[in-house]
Amino acid sequence: MHFIPEALDDYVVNHSENEPELLKELARETFQKILQPRMLSGHYQGRVLSLLSKLINPKNILEIGTYTGYSTLCLAEGLQKKGVIHTIDINEELADFQRKYFDKSPFGEQIIQYVGNALDIIPTLDIKFDLIFIDADKENYPNYFKMVIDKLNPGGILLSDNVLWSGKVIEPLQPDDLSTKAILEYNTLLKEDERIETILLPIRDGLTISRKLD
Ligand code: SAH
Ligand code: CA
Numbered sequence: 001m002h003f004i005p006e007a008l009d010d011y012v013v014n015h016s017e018n019e020p021e022l023l024k025e026l027a028r029e030t031f032q033k034i035l036q037p038r039m040l041s042g043h044y045q046g047r048v049l050s051l052l053s054k055l056i057n058p059k060n061i062l063e064i065g066t067y068t069g070y071s072t073l074c075l076a077e078g079l080q081k082k083g084v085i086h087t088i089d090i091n092e093e094l095a096d097f098q099r100k101y102f103d104k105s106p107f108g109e110q111i112i113q114y115v116g117n118a119l120d121i122i123p124t125l126d127i128k129f130d131l132i133f134i135d136a137d138k139e140n141y142p143n144y145f146k147m148v149i150d151k152l153n154p155g156g157i158l159l160s161d162n163v164l165w166s167g168k169v170i171e172p173l174q175p176d177d178l179s180t181k182a183i184l185e186y187n188t189l190l191k192e193d194e195r196i197e198t199i200l201l202p203i204r205d206g207l208t209i210s211r212k213l214d
Pocket of ligand 2: 039041162
Protein backbone atom coordinates (compact mmCIF):
# COMPACT_ATOMS: atom_id res chain seq x y z
CA MET A 1 0.00 0.00 0.00
CA HIS A 2 1.26 3.47 -0.92
CA PHE A 3 0.45 6.35 1.41
CA ILE A 4 1.74 8.89 -1.11
CA PRO A 5 0.91 9.00 -4.86
CA GLU A 6 2.76 6.28 -6.74
CA ALA A 7 4.60 8.68 -9.06
CA LEU A 8 5.93 10.60 -6.07
CA ASP A 9 6.85 7.36 -4.36
CA ASP A 10 8.82 6.34 -7.48
CA TYR A 11 10.62 9.69 -7.35
CA VAL A 12 11.51 9.13 -3.69
CA VAL A 13 12.90 5.66 -4.43
CA ASN A 14 14.80 6.86 -7.51
CA HIS A 15 16.55 9.49 -5.43
CA SER A 16 17.56 7.11 -2.67
CA GLU A 17 20.34 4.53 -2.56
CA ASN A 18 20.21 1.60 -4.99
CA GLU A 19 19.42 -1.88 -3.72
CA PRO A 20 22.58 -4.02 -3.30
CA GLU A 21 22.81 -7.03 -5.68
CA LEU A 22 22.74 -9.66 -2.91
CA LEU A 23 19.53 -8.21 -1.51
CA LYS A 24 17.97 -8.14 -4.99
CA GLU A 25 18.78 -11.83 -5.27
CA LEU A 26 17.38 -12.54 -1.79
CA ALA A 27 14.16 -10.69 -2.61
CA ARG A 28 13.80 -12.53 -5.94
CA GLU A 29 14.20 -15.94 -4.31
CA THR A 30 11.80 -14.98 -1.51
CA PHE A 31 9.12 -14.04 -4.05
CA GLN A 32 9.70 -17.30 -5.96
CA LYS A 33 9.77 -19.74 -3.06
CA ILE A 34 8.44 -18.38 0.24
CA LEU A 35 4.90 -17.67 1.45
CA GLN A 36 3.78 -14.09 2.12
CA PRO A 37 6.70 -12.36 0.35
CA ARG A 38 5.10 -8.98 0.92
CA MET A 39 6.39 -9.12 4.49
CA LEU A 40 9.93 -8.58 3.19
CA SER A 41 11.23 -5.05 3.88
CA GLY A 42 12.30 -4.38 0.28
CA HIS A 43 14.47 -1.83 -1.47
CA TYR A 44 13.44 1.52 0.03
CA GLN A 45 12.68 0.45 3.58
CA GLY A 46 15.83 -1.67 3.55
CA ARG A 47 17.96 1.34 2.63
CA VAL A 48 16.28 3.33 5.42
CA LEU A 49 17.16 0.58 7.93
CA SER A 50 20.72 0.41 6.61
CA LEU A 51 21.31 4.14 6.90
CA LEU A 52 19.75 4.36 10.37
CA SER A 53 21.93 1.48 11.52
CA LYS A 54 25.04 3.19 10.11
CA LEU A 55 24.15 6.38 12.00
CA ILE A 56 23.77 4.42 15.23
CA ASN A 57 26.79 2.15 14.54
CA PRO A 58 25.59 -0.40 17.11
CA LYS A 59 27.62 -3.04 18.91
CA ASN A 60 24.60 -5.26 19.53
CA ILE A 61 21.35 -5.37 17.57
CA LEU A 62 18.21 -7.38 18.39
CA GLU A 63 15.76 -8.14 15.59
CA ILE A 64 12.38 -9.71 16.33
CA GLY A 65 11.03 -11.25 13.09
CA THR A 66 13.79 -12.35 10.68
CA TYR A 67 11.61 -13.76 7.87
CA THR A 68 14.05 -14.37 4.97
CA GLY A 69 16.75 -12.13 6.44
CA TYR A 70 16.38 -9.05 4.26
CA SER A 71 16.13 -6.55 7.12
CA THR A 72 18.76 -8.48 9.09
CA LEU A 73 21.33 -7.86 6.36
CA CYS A 74 20.32 -4.19 6.05
CA LEU A 75 20.72 -3.63 9.80
CA ALA A 76 24.00 -5.58 9.85
CA GLU A 77 25.51 -3.01 7.46
CA GLY A 78 25.75 -0.55 10.36
CA LEU A 79 27.33 -2.91 12.93
CA GLN A 80 30.65 -2.15 14.55
CA LYS A 81 33.50 -4.40 13.35
CA LYS A 82 32.99 -6.88 16.17
CA GLY A 83 29.28 -6.15 16.55
CA VAL A 84 26.60 -8.83 16.52
CA ILE A 85 22.98 -8.94 15.39
CA HIS A 86 20.73 -11.40 17.23
CA THR A 87 17.69 -12.23 15.11
CA ILE A 88 14.66 -14.30 16.14
CA ASP A 89 12.00 -16.07 14.06
CA ILE A 90 9.45 -18.68 15.05
CA ASN A 91 9.39 -20.30 11.59
CA GLU A 92 12.09 -22.97 11.53
CA GLU A 93 11.60 -23.54 7.78
CA LEU A 94 13.23 -20.19 7.07
CA ALA A 95 16.51 -20.81 8.90
CA ASP A 96 18.46 -22.46 6.04
CA PHE A 97 17.28 -19.85 3.55
CA GLN A 98 18.43 -17.06 5.90
CA ARG A 99 21.80 -18.69 6.56
CA LYS A 100 22.51 -19.15 2.84
CA TYR A 101 22.23 -15.38 2.33
CA PHE A 102 23.92 -14.43 5.61
CA ASP A 103 26.96 -16.49 4.54
CA LYS A 104 27.02 -14.90 1.09
CA SER A 105 27.23 -11.49 2.79
CA PRO A 106 30.24 -10.02 4.63
CA PHE A 107 28.28 -10.35 7.90
CA GLY A 108 27.79 -14.14 8.21
CA GLU A 109 29.81 -14.47 11.40
CA GLN A 110 28.14 -11.47 13.00
CA ILE A 111 24.60 -12.82 12.69
CA ILE A 112 23.17 -15.16 15.34
CA GLN A 113 19.87 -16.82 14.44
CA TYR A 114 17.35 -17.99 17.02
CA VAL A 115 14.47 -20.27 16.03
CA GLY A 116 11.48 -20.10 18.36
CA ASN A 117 8.90 -17.86 19.92
CA ALA A 118 10.44 -14.45 20.64
CA LEU A 119 8.40 -14.32 23.86
CA ASP A 120 10.42 -17.30 25.14
CA ILE A 121 13.79 -16.35 23.65
CA ILE A 122 14.08 -12.66 24.60
CA PRO A 123 14.14 -13.31 28.38
CA THR A 124 17.08 -15.72 27.88
CA LEU A 125 19.26 -13.02 26.23
CA ASP A 126 21.51 -11.43 28.84
CA ILE A 127 22.68 -8.68 26.49
CA LYS A 128 22.26 -4.90 26.23
CA PHE A 129 21.39 -3.56 22.80
CA ASP A 130 22.06 -0.28 20.98
CA LEU A 131 19.41 -1.00 18.37
CA ILE A 132 16.26 -3.11 18.51
CA PHE A 133 13.97 -3.74 15.52
CA ILE A 134 10.47 -5.07 16.25
CA ASP A 135 8.84 -6.63 13.16
CA ALA A 136 7.15 -9.91 14.20
CA ASP A 137 3.52 -10.77 15.11
CA LYS A 138 1.63 -7.54 15.71
CA GLU A 139 -0.47 -8.98 18.58
CA ASN A 140 2.67 -9.15 20.70
CA TYR A 141 4.13 -5.70 20.01
CA PRO A 142 3.13 -4.39 23.48
CA ASN A 143 4.63 -7.53 25.08
CA TYR A 144 7.84 -7.16 23.10
CA PHE A 145 8.15 -3.54 24.18
CA LYS A 146 7.80 -4.48 27.86
CA MET A 147 10.38 -7.26 27.42
CA VAL A 148 13.03 -5.27 25.57
CA ILE A 149 12.92 -1.80 27.06
CA ASP A 150 15.25 -2.74 29.94
CA LYS A 151 17.65 -4.36 27.46
CA LEU A 152 18.05 -1.13 25.48
CA ASN A 153 21.10 0.97 26.39
CA PRO A 154 20.66 4.66 27.29
CA GLY A 155 20.65 6.54 23.97
CA GLY A 156 19.70 3.28 22.23
CA ILE A 157 17.15 3.17 19.44
CA LEU A 158 14.01 1.07 19.12
CA LEU A 159 12.59 0.79 15.59
CA SER A 160 9.05 -0.53 15.20
CA ASP A 161 7.67 -1.52 11.79
CA ASN A 162 4.13 -1.58 10.35
CA VAL A 163 2.81 0.84 12.95
CA LEU A 164 0.26 2.33 10.51
CA TRP A 165 -0.95 -1.19 9.64
CA SER A 166 -2.15 -0.32 6.11
CA GLY A 167 -4.01 2.68 7.55
CA LYS A 168 -6.21 0.54 9.83
CA VAL A 169 -5.09 2.62 12.82
CA ILE A 170 -7.56 5.34 11.86
CA GLU A 171 -10.45 3.08 10.79
CA PRO A 172 -13.20 1.86 13.16
CA LEU A 173 -11.79 -1.08 15.12
CA GLN A 174 -13.41 -4.45 14.35
CA PRO A 175 -13.88 -6.42 17.61
CA ASP A 176 -12.10 -9.52 16.23
CA ASP A 177 -9.14 -7.59 14.81
CA LEU A 178 -6.54 -8.32 17.46
CA SER A 179 -3.59 -7.11 15.38
CA THR A 180 -4.97 -3.61 14.90
CA LYS A 181 -6.01 -3.47 18.56
CA ALA A 182 -2.47 -4.34 19.62
CA ILE A 183 -0.90 -1.82 17.22
CA LEU A 184 -3.18 0.93 18.58
CA GLU A 185 -2.20 0.02 22.14
CA TYR A 186 1.45 -0.14 21.13
CA ASN A 187 1.54 3.27 19.45
CA THR A 188 0.00 4.83 22.57
CA LEU A 189 2.43 2.96 24.80
CA LEU A 190 5.40 4.40 22.87
CA LYS A 191 3.97 7.91 22.86
CA GLU A 192 3.32 7.89 26.61
CA ASP A 193 6.32 6.02 28.00
CA GLU A 194 8.59 8.55 29.68
CA ARG A 195 11.73 6.46 29.28
CA ILE A 196 11.78 7.10 25.52
CA GLU A 197 11.23 9.88 22.99
CA THR A 198 9.27 8.78 19.95
CA ILE A 199 8.69 9.87 16.36
CA LEU A 200 6.35 7.94 14.07
CA LEU A 201 7.54 8.23 10.47
CA PRO A 202 5.05 7.64 7.61
CA ILE A 203 7.60 5.53 5.72
CA ARG A 204 6.03 2.60 3.86
CA ASP A 205 3.66 0.96 6.38
CA GLY A 206 4.82 3.24 9.21
CA LEU A 207 8.16 3.05 11.01
CA THR A 208 8.55 4.46 14.52
CA ILE A 209 11.89 5.60 15.91
CA SER A 210 12.09 5.70 19.70
CA ARG A 211 15.21 6.79 21.55
CA LYS A 212 15.84 5.74 25.11
CA LEU A 213 16.70 8.71 27.27
CA ASP A 214 20.16 8.91 28.83
N1 SAH B 1 11.88 -8.30 9.27
C1 SAH B 1 11.54 -9.00 8.03
C2 SAH B 1 10.08 -9.34 7.95
C3 SAH B 1 9.52 -10.04 9.15
S1 SAH B 1 7.93 -10.75 8.78
C4 SAH B 1 11.90 -8.08 6.87
O1 SAH B 1 11.77 -6.87 7.03
O2 SAH B 1 12.26 -8.56 5.78
C5 SAH B 1 7.44 -11.29 10.37
C6 SAH B 1 8.16 -12.55 10.86
O3 SAH B 1 7.83 -12.71 12.24
C7 SAH B 1 7.73 -13.85 10.16
O4 SAH B 1 8.84 -14.46 9.54
C8 SAH B 1 7.18 -14.72 11.30
O5 SAH B 1 7.55 -16.10 11.20
C9 SAH B 1 7.82 -14.08 12.53
N2 SAH B 1 7.08 -14.30 13.79
C10 SAH B 1 5.74 -14.29 13.98
N3 SAH B 1 5.44 -14.52 15.26
C11 SAH B 1 6.62 -14.70 15.92
C12 SAH B 1 6.99 -14.98 17.28
N4 SAH B 1 6.06 -15.10 18.24
N5 SAH B 1 8.30 -15.08 17.58
C13 SAH B 1 9.25 -14.93 16.62
N6 SAH B 1 8.96 -14.68 15.33
C14 SAH B 1 7.67 -14.55 14.98
CA1 CA C 1 7.57 -5.34 8.45
